[in-house]
Amino acid sequence: MDRKTTDELLKILENVSSERALEKYVEEHTEKPEGSLAAYLEKILAEKHLEKSSVIQASGLQRNYGYQIFSGTRGAGRDKLLALCIAMKMTAKEIQRALQLAGLNGLYARVRRDAVIIFAVNKGLSVLDTNELLDEMGERILE
Known part of the structure; x- marks a missing residue:
């Protein structure tokens, strides 16, 4: 998967219309914090x-x-x-x-x-x- 720019991610996020789509977005495009x-x-x-x-x-x-x-x-x-x-x-x-x-x-x-x-x-x-x-x-x- 190509790493998207912040602007590209914001455009994708603008089009997220459901919780299911949000879950998919979060899974594919966000980073998980690693501990404290x-x-x-x-x-x-x-x-x-x-x-x-x-x-x-x-x-x-x-x-x-x-x-x-x-x-x-x-x-x-x-x-x-x-x-x-x-x-x-x-x-x-x-x-x-x-x-x-x-x-x-x-x-x-x-x-x-x-x-x-x-x-x-x-x-x-x-x-x-x-x-x-x-x-x-x-x-x-x-x-």
Whole structure:
């Protein structure tokens, strides 16, 4: 099956007239969420052989808050999650997935601040170096 553009999917959805047709549309054209943010972060930690404590320290988050995000008992704001993801050396694609699972806006290359963050991620910069770059570019740091 060819992957359709969002515009094509919207046209198809406009013509859905029954619940049965909606079920077919959902089955054929939508993505199923894969678990929780906490489970995803645990998976990435294991894949990259990282320790939560060192990631939290590198992220600059308060220790308790970082552990609460990892356990799923507390939600993360966009900047806090970005800091954790950068500290975990996630790829831009992995970060987009984490943001999606958290129900947060993804990184958008047309947004100046997001473009700087994407650049930093692609270059493997630390949270501290990312914040320095953001500041140099006149953008708000990750707080």
